[in-house]
Amino acid sequence: MKHATFEKGVVEMGHGAGGRDMADLIRHLFVTAFDNPDLTGEEDQAILSFPAGRMAISTDAFVVSPMFFPGGDIGALAVNGTVNDVAMGGADPVALSASFILEEGLPLADLARVVGSMAQAARTAGVHIVTGDTKVVERGKGDGIFITTTGFGQVREGVSLSARNGRPGDVVLVSGTLGDHGVAVMGRREGFDFDTNIVSDCAALNGLAGALLDAVPQTRLMRDPTRGGLAAVLNEIAEASRVGIAIREDALPIRPGVAGACEILGLDPLYVANEGKLVAVVPPEQAEIALAALRAHPLGREAAIIGELRADPDHFVEMETAFGGRRMVDWIAGEQLPRIC
């Protein structure tokens, strides 16, 4: 088999057994798609020259179901999610590793599509996928495909970001609309026949984060509000920085379609996952500069100032509701499940 095609057929146990089938899969699918000088498919490791300075490393496993959803798929998510975790540390992502657990019976066409979108996402983010691994598990022991990626990035000089850095008076910004990813995925899950035109915001944030750091090197911290949504990130910041946070509901950018879907499903957009948004905390005198920098970037056009940090021994996150009252924004307990009535 000179040119393995991946339009038909399924993943078989042999694709992970170390023999010819596996070599073909690696060479003709992964190496071809990820095409870069550091990835040859012949070595057990990638050897990179790395500039002096601080390195940021982050690893993440991706198990999203369904694997294809409006606006992305598990492949794009696996690249962007890890790129974003590295970028939130003030680092420019350089390289990724990718480890695949494939379930026997997965259509090869699906695998090729996922790998293709990983390659596309890596190109867009400007990172190389330099090493990887493939294992196959028996049918019924996986959910089609699981991907683990590890990202390496070089931390910018003079930048020191940490969830502990927030101080009372600092301003909280969000780079765009909340809840798009969670609603897009939820709408496609089994059990919900729910058609929306909402697409996932899945995107690499290193460009946007870089633009913010260029404009405001004094940025205290950045976080991407993925699982647990904005509420989880704000509570993490409040606890780590030992402050309270006050946000304003009418300042939160939320698409009408997302707000409507959340209304119907009984979800709160504050707790819904995002995959292409960042939360930044900056000193108050830099807030407008930060906002302008975010809005000047294509991924930050709908950025907004949503609140500020304040002294509070309880480290509560509170929201002034658009209605005129106040409420706490607590951690989510367990998974956010739709209400009954």
Added chain:
Amino acid sequence: MKYVDEFRAPDLARALAAQIAAEAQPDREFRLMEFCGGHTHAIFRYGVKDLLPANVRMIHGPGCPVCVLPITRLDMAIALARRPGVILCSYGDMLRVPGSRRQSLLKARAEGADIRMVGSTMDAIRLAEENPEREVVFFAIGFETTTPPTAVAVKAAEAKGLTNFSVFCNHVLTPAAITNILEAPEIRQMEAVEIDGFLGPAHVSVVIGSQPYDYFAEEFAKPVVIAGFEPIDVMQSILMLVRQINEGRAEVENQYTRAVTHTGNAAAKALVAEVFELRRSFEWRGLGRVPYSALRLRDRFAAFDAERRFEMAPGRAVENKACDCPKILRGAAVPTDCKLFGKQCTPQTPLGSCMVSDEGACAAYYKYGRRRAAPNRMEAAE
């Protein structure tokens, strides 16, 4: 969101707040019970309490379907789900409610039981059609709002000739519970916890209409205002209750006229009456046994009744003695009065019914209102 934002408008809220403050006579208290968890949720989520004068007090009633389901019934569902060959279907927020011995449907699923979250009863019917070799059981809970869809599923299963579909019926009735609260010794004898008026259910009333509440207004001389679930609905209904109380009236008024009629949804009521009949008595978590407060499948549909099909035996579950939920549900205590609140009992580790869902009073206090529950140390710190 069109047709939603109008009911959350801050300027309208301020105007209503000013009117309530002007009309709520300062020399007396207005103790108003919202029966429905949906109202409790709205009151906390939008911060409605901040807009009310101190002497207008909301008492959070038992109208949260997940909260009032007794542990014994949940235990029965978990045991059923563990039987080989069974697929148990349930609405989402039932899944993590803890039963006896720290069990829950989510835990049972993790341990191998086949438990599916469904968004509609027809999803359960579809599962039964797709899995003819399995027993598909729909774990039916909820008030009059969720009962008609269960009836639709039973009728659909009959029409399709499904022999592997059944319903574990736990549907309960709102009017019976309100009567129980008003007849409770705490309410009748203790002046301190008297309820001055009721915010009537929204979605439940869409089905049953405003008529069933006429009885309370008359029998117990309590005003009832049927209220929508949006915060402006709640504010306007509170104003209507304050006016009734001021004027010494005890009538049923309907604020939620855009959805509720006097007689309700005749088709839904007829369907429910065709499929279900009253149980003589049913246990409510927090209220105890309430006569004629729940439904079961009629004999004609016995084949679809999981309780008859599987000979399910109720277990014995014991509630924590220190739990104040029975008092809280009747307005005789507030969540922060309970020794367990926020300590042993939190949304992560709920011990009592009021903590198990966002619609329960304790969970809402914990999630949205702890600042108010705790001394306001924030201002002191600033």
